[in-house]
Structures are given as C-alpha cells and as structure tokens.
Amino acid sequence: xxxxxxxxxxxxxxxxxxxxxxxxxxxxxxxxxxxxxxxxxxxxxxxxxxxxxxxxxxxxxxxxxxxxxxxxxxxxxxxxxxxxxxxxxxxxxxxxxxxxxxxxxxxxxxxxxxxxxxxxxxxxxxxxxxxxxxxxxxxxxxxxxxxxxxxxxxxxxxxxxxxxxxxxxxxxxxxxxxxxxxxxxxxxxxxxxxxxxxxxxxxxxxxxxxxxxxxxxxxxxxxxxxxxxxxxxxxxxxxxxxxxxxxxxxxxxxxxxxxxxxxxxxxxxxxxxxxxxxxxxxxxxxxxxxxxxxxxxxxxxxxxxxxxxxxxxxxxxxxxxxxxxxxxxxxxxxxxxxxxxxxxxxxxxxxxxxxxxxxxxxxxxxxxxxxxxxxxxxxxxxxxxxxxx
Amino acid sequence: xxxxxxxxxxxxxxxxxxxxxxxxxxxxxxxxxxxxxxxxxxxxxxxxxxxxxxxxxxxxxxxxxxxxxxxxxxxxxxxxxxxxxxxxxxxxxxxxxxxxxxxxxxxxxxxxxxxxxxxxxxxxxxxxxxxxxxxxxxxxxxxxxxxxxxxxxxxxxxxxxxxxxxxxxxxxxxxxxxxxxxxxxxxxxxxxxxxxxxxxxxxxxxxxxxxxxxxxxxxxxxxxxxxxxxxxxxxxxxxxxxxxxxxxxxxxxxxxxxxxxxxxxxxxxxxxxxxxxxxxxxxxxxxxxxxxxxxxxxxxxxxxxxxxxxxxxxxxxxxxxxxxxxxxxxxxxxxxxxxxxxxxxxxxxxxxxxxxxxxxxxxxxxxxxxxxxxxxxxxxxxxxxxxxxxxxxxxxxxxxxxxxxxxxxxxxxxxxxxxxxxxxxxxxxxxxxxxxxxxxxxxxxxxxxxxxxxxxxxxxxxxxxxxxxxxxxxxxxxxxxxxxxxxxxxxxxxxxxxxxxxxxxxxxxxxxxxxxxxxxxxxxxxxxxxxxxxxxxxxxxxxxxxxxxxxxxxxxxxxxxxxxxxxx
Numbered sequence: 001x002x003x004x005x006x007x008x009x010x011x012x013x014x015x016x017x018x019x020x021x022x023x024x025x026x027x028x029x030x031x032x033x034x035x036x037x038x039x040x041x042x043x044x045x046x047x048x049x050x051x052x053x054x055x056x057x058x059x060x061x062x063x064x065x066x067x068x069x070x071x072x073x074x075x076x077x078x079x080x081x082x083x084x085x086x087x088x089x090x091x092x093x094x095x096x097x098x099x100x101x102x103x104x105x106x107x108x109x110x111x112x113x114x115x116x117x118x119x120x121x122x123x124x125x126x127x128x129x130x131x132x133x134x135x136x137x138x139x140x141x142x143x144x145x146x147x148x149x150x151x152x153x154x155x156x157x158x159x160x161x162x163x164x165x166x167x168x169x170x171x172x173x174x175x176x177x178x179x180x181x182x183x184x185x186x187x188x189x190x191x192x193x194x195x196x197x198x199x200x201x202x203x204x205x206x207x208x209x210x211x212x213x214x215x216x217x218x219x220x221x222x223x224x225x226x227x228x229x230x231x232x233x234x235x236x237x238x239x240x241x242x243x244x245x246x247x248x249x250x251x252x253x254x255x256x257x258x259x260x261x262x263x264x265x266x267x268x269x270x271x272x273x274x275x276x277x278x279x280x281x282x283x284x285x286x287x288x289x290x291x292x293x294x295x296x297x298x299x300x301x302x303x304x305x306x307x308x309x310x311x312x313x314x315x316x317x318x319x320x321x322x323x324x325x326x327x328x329x330x331x332x333x334x335x336x337x338x339x340x341x342x343x344x345x346x347x348x349x350x351x352x353x354x355x356x357x358x359x360x361x362x363x364x365x366x367x368x369x370x371x372x373x374x375x376x377x378x379x380x381x382x383x384x385x386x387x388x389x
Numbered sequence: 390x391x392x393x394x395x396x397x398x399x400x401x402x403x404x405x406x407x408x409x410x411x412x413x414x415x416x417x418x419x420x421x422x423x424x425x426x427x428x429x430x431x432x433x434x435x436x437x438x439x440x441x442x443x444x445x446x447x448x449x450x451x452x453x454x455x456x457x458x459x460x461x462x463x464x465x466x467x468x469x470x471x472x473x474x475x476x477x478x479x480x481x482x483x484x485x486x487x488x489x490x491x492x493x494x495x496x497x498x499x500x501x502x503x504x505x506x507x508x509x510x511x512x513x514x515x516x517x518x519x520x521x522x523x524x525x526x527x528x529x530x531x532x533x534x535x536x537x538x539x540x541x542x543x544x545x546x547x548x549x550x551x552x553x554x555x556x557x558x559x560x561x562x563x564x565x566x567x568x569x570x571x572x573x574x575x576x577x578x579x580x581x582x583x584x585x586x587x588x589x590x591x592x593x594x595x596x597x598x599x600x601x602x603x604x605x606x607x608x609x610x611x612x613x614x615x616x617x618x619x620x621x622x623x624x625x626x627x628x629x630x631x632x633x634x635x636x637x638x639x640x641x642x643x644x645x646x647x648x649x650x651x652x653x654x655x656x657x658x659x660x661x662x663x664x665x666x667x668x669x670x671x672x673x674x675x676x677x678x679x680x681x682x683x684x685x686x687x688x689x690x691x692x693x694x695x696x697x698x699x700x701x702x703x704x705x706x707x708x709x710x711x712x713x714x715x716x717x718x719x720x721x722x723x724x725x726x727x728x729x730x731x732x733x734x735x736x737x738x739x740x741x742x743x744x745x746x747x748x749x750x751x752x753x754x755x756x757x758x759x760x761x762x763x764x765x766x767x768x769x770x771x772x773x774x775x776x777x778x779x780x781x782x783x784x785x786x787x788x789x790x791x792x793x794x795x796x797x798x799x800x801x802x803x804x805x806x807x808x809x810x811x812x813x814x815x816x817x818x819x820x821x822x823x824x825x826x827x828x829x830x831x832x833x834x835x836x837x838x839x840x841x842x843x844x845x846x847x848x849x850x851x852x853x854x855x856x857x858x859x860x861x862x863x864x865x866x867x868x869x870x871x872x873x874x875x876x877x878x879x880x881x882x883x884x885x886x887x888x889x890x891x892x893x894x895x896x897x898x899x900x901x902x903x904x905x906x907x908x909x910x911x912x913x914x915x916x917x918x919x920x921x922x923x924x925x926x927x928x929x930x931x932x933x934x935x936x937x938x939x940x941x942x943x944x945x946x947x948x949x950x951x952x953x954x955x956x957x
Contacts, residue, residue, distance in 0.1 A: 051837055089479065089570035089599055097571050097599040112595055115527050116572040121836055122529050139517045141524020170837040172901070336619040337550045339876035342884040343853045345761050348543045348810055349792050 049160030072302030162202030222246035223279035428636035476607035549611030588660025676720035692856035
C-alpha cells in the first residue's frame with residue numbers, strides 16, 4: 001500500500017514538474033513561430049492597368065484586394081494603389097461612387113474611405129517601376145512612394161490585359177517579364193524587401209513570373225501560358241462584367257481570413273481550382289526560402305504587429321509649454337489692414353507694362369554704336385583715349 | 390433622451406478645458422440650404438478655422454497644431470504661401486437655372502496661389518507645391534507644370550489682407566480633365582477638426598454627394614482680419630463643399646426634400662470643437678419648412694436680400710425629442726427667379742481638324758447699367774491662336790476693350806494668356822471670337838485615349854456687378870460665413886466670378902500602329918532588296934562533294950585511327 005501510494009505520489013509530482021516544462025516548450029515553439037517570419041512592416045502595391053469602361057472588372061479586382069488588405073490591418077500610408085481609370089465616378093456608372101464585385105450590387109468594394117495614389121494617366125510603366133525601385137523625383141509626396149526597408153514584406157498585385165511575357169498598360173505600352181524581374185533584382189540589391197508576394201490576374205499570367213531570379217520571391221498567377229483568364233459574372237444593371245474569376249474566388253477566400261487566422265500559403269495555392277476558374281492557376285515557390293506551409297496569409301495580406309510586453313516603467317518627459325509670443329509689447333499698430341480691391345478698374349487700365357527681361361542689344365543698336373565709335377576714333381585718334389577714360 | 394444627456398456633458402467638459410489655456414484657434418461650421426427654382430436643391434457647407442498665428446515669421450516655429458491641419462500648415466510655411474485656393478469640381482454650374490453660387494468653381498481642378506514677396510524662385514516653389522498637394526488630396530495635380538500655368542496680370546487679386554500685389558507672385562492653373570471621386574473627398578474630410586464623426590460633416594457621404602448634378606469641394610487659405618478693428622492678421626482656412634441635388638435622380642420628381650433624402654443621414658450633434666454650428670435654410674420664397682424655428686436672419690448676398698431660418702446645433706433643443714434633426718422642405722409653384730445679371734458661355738465653332746474658332750459670349754442682363762468685366766482666357770499651346778482675328782462685338786457693333794494683356798504661347802513651354810477689360814452695355818450680349826489652328830503633336834505627347842479629345846480650361850469672367858440692394862460693408866464676427874467669403878468694399882456692387890464651360894477639341898490623331906508597321910515594312914524591304922543584292926555580289930559557289938556511303942565512312946574512321954590518308 002505504502003509503496004503504491006509512494007509511486008502514485010512520485011508519478012503525480014513528476015507530472016506536476018513536467019507540465020510546466022512542457023508548457024514552456026509549447027510557449028517557446030509558439031514564440032519561435034511568432035518571430036520566425038522576420039518582417040516588421042507590411043506594404044502593398046496594387047495596380048490596375050486597364051482603361052475604359054468595359055474594363056470595370058480590373059478596377060473591381062484591384063479594389064477588392066485593397067479592401068481585404070485594409071481590413072486585415074495595412075494602413076493607407078503603406079498601400080500604393082494605382083488605378084488607371086476611374087470607374088466609380090464615371091458618367092456611365094449608374095450608381096456613382098460605387099464599384100461592385102458581386103452581382104445584384106451586394107458588395108461595394110470602393111467603400112467610403114479609399115485613397116488612390118496614382119490615378120488616370122499617372123499609371124504608366126515608368127511610374128510603376130520607379131515606385132518599385134524607389135527612384136522617384138525628389139518632389140514626390142510620401143503617399144506616392146514605396147518606403148520599404150529590408151524588413152518589409154511586400155504584396156504586389158497586378159491585373160489587366162496581358163499576354164505571353166508582357167502586361168499591357170493603358171492600351172498604349174507594355175511591361176515585359178524581364179523588366180519586372182530586373183526591377184525585383186534592383187529591389188533585392190537595394191534591400192527594399194524582406195519577402196515579396198507577387199500575384200497577377202491576367203491572361204497567360206504565369207509567363208510574368210517565369211523570369212524571376214531574385215531570392216525570397218513567391219508568385220501566383222491566375223492562368224498558365226497559353227490559357228486565358230476569364231471574367232466572372234456580369235451585372236445587368238451596370239452592364240459590364242464585375243470581376244475576374246480568379247480574384248473573385250480570392251476575395252471569397254480572403255473574406256474568411258481575419259488578423260489572427262493561421263491560414264497559410266498552401267491554402268492560397270488551392271484557391272480557384274480549374275473546376276471553378278476554367279484556367280489553371282499557377283504558383284512559383286522555388287525562390288522562396290521558407291516552406292510555404294509555414295507562411296501565414298497575414299504575413300503578406302495583413303499587418304500583424306509583433307508586440308513585446310514589458311513590465312518596466314518608462315518615465316515620460318514633461319511637456320514643454322511653447323512660449324506665448326506677444327506681437328511686440330512696445331509698438332501698437334494703429335493703422336488697420338485692408339483687403340485688396342478685387343477689380344480696380346482704374347489701376348488695371350493704367351497698369352505699367354511688365355518689366356521685360358533683358359535681352360542683348362539688337363543688331364541695329366550694335367551697328368549704330370559701332371559707327372559712332374568708329375567716327376569718334378577716326379576724328380580724335382586712339383592716342384587721345386587715355387585723356388577721355 | 391439618454392443620448393442627448395450623454396452628449397451635453399461632453400460639450401461642457403471640452404469648454405471647461407478650453408478656458409484653462411487660451412485657445413488661439415476657433416472653428417465654425419455652417420450649412421446653407423437653398424431651394425432652386427428648377428426643383429433642385431443647393432446645399433453649401435462651409436467649415437472655417439481661424440488661427441491667430443503667423444506662419445511666415447522666422448522666429449516663431451509652429452509645432453503645436455490643434456484645429457488647423459498640420460499638413461496644410463507645413464505646406465504654407467515651407468513654400469511661403471500667402472494665399473492658396475484649390476477646388477475640385479464635378480459637373481458644371483448652370484447659372485441661368487440655378488443663379489449664382491456662393492463659391493464659384495470651374496469643372497475639374499483649379500489651383501491658384503499667391504506667394505510671399507520673399508520668395509526668390511516662384512516657379513520652383515510652384516512645382517513642388519503642386520506635387521505636395523497632389524499627395525495630400527490624392528489628385529493628379531502633378532500634371533500642373535509650366536505648359537498649363539499662367540500668371541494673370543489683372544484677374545485673381547488676393548482675397549485676403551494685403552496691399553502690394555505684384556503679379557509675379559501669382560500662379561494659376563486648371564486641370565479640366567481631373568476627375569473628382571471619393572478618393573478626393575476622403576483626405577478633404579480628414580482635414581476637418583471633427584473628421585467625419587461629428588457635426589455637419591457626418592452628412593458628407595460620398596454615395597449621395599457624387600450622385601448629384603454638381604459637386605464641388607474646395608480649400609481656401611488666406612490671411613484675414615482677426616477682429617473688427619483689423620489691426621492684426623489671422624490665418625483663415627475655409628473648406629467649402631457645394632452640391633446641387635437633381636430633382637429627378639434624387640427626389641423622383643417631387644419637390645420635397647429632407648436632410649435624410651439628400652444625405653441619407655440626420656444630424657445628432659454639433660462638432661464639440663466648434664464655437665458655432667448653424668444651418669441656414671433660405672425661406673425667401675416661402676417654402677414649407679418642418680421643424681419650424683423662431684430664429685430668423687436676413688442677409689444680403691450676391692446682390693439680393695434673402696431671409697434665412699437658422700438652426701443652431703450647439704443648442705440641445707434644436708434636436709428635439711428624438712435627438713436627431715431632419716429638416717423637411719417642400720415648395721410648389723414657380724415664382725420668378727431673380728435673373729442672374731452676368732452670365733457667360735463658350736463654344737468652339739468651325740469644322741474639320743485644321744482650324745476653328747473660339748466664341749465666348751457674355752450676357753449683361755442688367756436693364757440699365759453698364760459695367761466692366763475682366764475676361765481671362767488661358768488656351769493651351771497646341772491651339773495656335775491668331776490674335777489678329779480677335780473681335781469683340783456688343784449689340785453687333787465693335788467694342789474696343791480698354792485693357793488687353795496678351796502673352797503668346799511658346800510651343801511646349803507656355804500656354805496663351807489673354808486678358809481683356811470689356812465694358813458691357815446694359816441688357817446686351819457681347820461676343821468675343823478668335824480663330825485658331827490645331828498643331829500637330831509628337832506621337833509620344835498623346836494621351837492613351839487621344840480620340841476622346843483635349844480639354845481647354847474654362848474662361849474666367851470677373852466683374853463688379855451693380856447691386857439692386859445695398860451690400861453690407863461692415864465686418865462682424867457673427868456674420869454668416871457664406872456672406873463673408875468675398876470682402877465687400879462698397880455698398881453698390883458685389884464681386885462675382887463666372888466660369889464658362891471647358892472646351893473639348895479633337896486634335897488630328899495619328900495612327901499609333903504606324904511605327905510598328907514602318908519598322909516591319911522597312912526591315913522587309915531592306916532584307917529582300919539589299920540582302921539579295923549583297924548576296925549576289927559577295928556569295929561564292931563551292932562544289933560540294935556528295936556524301937560517302939556508309940561503308941566508306943566506316944573505312945575512313947578506321948583509317949583516321951590508323952593515321953593513314955583517307956579515301957576520296
């Protein structure tokens with residue numbers, strides 16, 4: 001009896017000791033997972049490259065990814081949104097300020113607080129590549145720049161009309177897969193990304209990621225080389241196709257994702273199989289260093305902040321009161337200021353002519369002065385020059 | 390009831406905290422609702438922040454922003470801006486049907502800026518300012534460059550305080566193609582102290598605002614008098630939003646309007662940061678207004694004395710029992726509208742893609758008074774104007790302008806600028822015509838959709854129109870905002886600015902597939918023609934031995950191994 005009791009007690013104590021040890025192991029693995037991705041901030045570059053009303057679906061594609069990305073936490077300051085044409089306030093839109101993704105106008109992906117950084121004619125191949133590589137003119141505002149560093153995870157989404165090896169921008173120019181691969185290499189060499197996820201929804205989209213050669217790139221496309229990506233469903237009231245099939249099912253998948261979700265990239269690769277999409281979506285992970293099964297969706301689509309809790313107290317400095325400046329204690333401005341006359345007719349009529357810029361003297365003036373000088377030196381001779389000057 | 394009780398302590402708390410530190414900035418918001426004779430309704434929001442500070446003083450570095458938005462304050466101090474006016478408009482203001490707007494604006498985007506005299510490089514500052522503003526307002530203002538900027542010499546005098554007006558420090562540009570949508574409204578709303586959370590700005594919902602005949606949002610920054618004695622300057626930031634809702638698209642043809650119908654929201658509280666928050670409803674033509682308020686006010690604006698019903702949102706009883714304010718307005722019958730005294734139109738005449746004629750027609754509807762107007766035209770360089778064909782006719786007689794300022798265009802550098810001071814005879818129509826020729830652009834200068842056409846910005850007609858009613862020249866603190874936008878200097882006239890329609894002209898469009906075709910054709914011709922010629926001259930013929938049968942090839946292989954001469 002005693003022996004059995006002792007054994008039971010020993011077993012119980014052993015269990016008690018091992019539980020916290022096991023628990024700390026669990027915490028360590030969880031913490032290890034938490035900090036394994038190595039990124040500290042998230043950026044997104046979402047581009048729609050098509051113009052004209054019948055390409056409504058490309059704008060809806062981009063806006064639905066924008067909506068998901070914003071919902072999962074990436075702020076507007078970290079999103080560069082480029083829309084090549086305005087569909088929401090287009091005169092052909094029967095419901096202005098809306099862009100719908102589902103027929104019967106179920107979901108307005110345009111929303112109420114959208115900020116488009118590049119719009120209309122600004123969406124060009126040059127501007128896109130400049131945004132990626134960071135080589136923008138110095139006067140470009142911050143909202144138009146991709147200010148990523150070497151700890152940024154970037155999501156790049158392109159949609160529009162494309163072909164084998166190129167993507168068409170605004171019906172007038174195209175970007176080739178080699179240019180894109182070189183741009184990503186520039187980004188790698190300038191340490192502008194930690195990991196990059198590239199999604200493209202165009203016809204023959206897989207050709208765009210064939211030429212990538214920089215590390216830490218993962219790519220997804222809506223169709224293989226030789227296949228067309230198809231559009232999803234038209235809305236009879238609006239009159240155009242609302243979304244492309246691949247992005248429609250991508251949106252449906254992303255609507256299930258929330259910031260704490262553990263869905264990983266393997267689930268993303270399964271989005272839109274051939275039975276739903278008609279085209280075969282493709283992906284490329286050979287340049288990516290981590291296993292796609294361990295990469296969370298929120299690593300790219302969301303902005304999950306890693307928080308370290310500390311128990312130390314931090315003393316904040318007391319706020320500095322700005323000195324209240326008085327407008328000169330001594331001088332009292334007696335004269336009152338007045339508004340300017342909006343249409344001073346008399347002043348306008350008698351306006352002095354604007355000061356002209358100085359031009360070098362005309363040929364006639366030069367000739368005249370030469371003649372005068374010649375005559376002068378003829379009559380008086382050069383030797384008298386020193387008396388005059 | 391409980392909601393009302395919760396909100397009022399909040400107001401008391403903020404006002405108490407204000408008393409501890411003297412606030413040097415104050416915020417006022419106002420909404421004016423005016424029913425129009427065509428059955429449409431015109432709503433004009435004005436949000437004004439007044440700040441007693443001097444950005445341009447070197448010693449005082451401004452770092453604490455309270456109600457004034459920091460992004461605009463930094464822009465003003467960095468670029469030494471004296472006045473800034475920017476507007477984004479969708480639609481065209483129909484003067485003949487709707488009367489004069491409180492704040493006029495042309496279709497598209499318009500930006501005009503007065504810089505301070507201390508600026509040495511105005512063009513450089515202008516270029517950077519447009520880029521910074523394009524980031525703040527999410528608009529393509531970076532397309533403003535020297536090819537569409539002009540320096541008007543007599544129009545666009547500063548609307549704020551000042552004495553010296555050297556027009557070298559003024560820059561004006563319009564982008565008639567600029568689209569206005571929610572992405573422009575979002576940053577505009579973020580500049581307001583209460584954002585879109587409280588006060589009148591909760592009504593600004595984009596789905597309703599853009600489903601209208603006219604929508605215009607603007608930001609005006611200028612120095613104004615701080616008080617009635619006008620001894621010191623204060624910075625004024627006015628954010629205005631004018632919208633005209635159409636009778637048929639928004640109200641199904643019934644002249645019954647309410648705040649809920651217009652904005653799909655009702656008001657529940659004033660902005661806690663505002664010192665005054667009022668709604669003025671124009672009841673001069675006796676519409677039916679519900680709920681009725683005892684507060685009435687009269688104001689003379691745009692040469693007309695109008696009566697307004699005032700709703701003060703800072704008082705809790707305005708919201709009534711339901712804690713929400715929804716104004717209902719109904720009117721029937723057609724009464725005579727006061728005909729707008731000044732009105733202008735513009736169109737392109739002619740045919741073909743070579744030449745054309747711009748006609749600008751200005752109407753003076755005053756029965757007996759003549760007054761001068763200043764017409765400013767800015768035409769892009771690719772429409773080459775022939776100024777010798779400029780004619781100004783009134784009542785089919787030649788009318789010589791008393792002042793003409795013309796700056797010719799420089800290809801790809803500068804647009805045309807034409808400013809004229811024309812005296813309009815009473816009750817007349819004045820027509821200004823000028824012929825132009827279309828230039829050929831280089832093929833890289835075309836937009837991706839060149840067959841749409843190219844836009845020419847609106848003409849601006851500025852005038853001091855004689856008023857039937859005496860205007861108020863006194864400046865008081867509690868004057869409604871809509872009547873204090875333009876400073877009134879004399880009683881007998883009011884200043885008005887009328888914008889004409891923008892023009893859409895087609896330029897001869899090349900066939901953009903031609904470079905590709907030319908390359909293919911030239912390469913084919915060169916390959917076939919020159920290539921065959923080259924071959925004929927340089928190709929030599931060699932007799933080729935027929936290939937050996939298999940046994941002989943094997944034998945050759947063995948001979949090569951042995952080192953013995955090969956068979957033939």
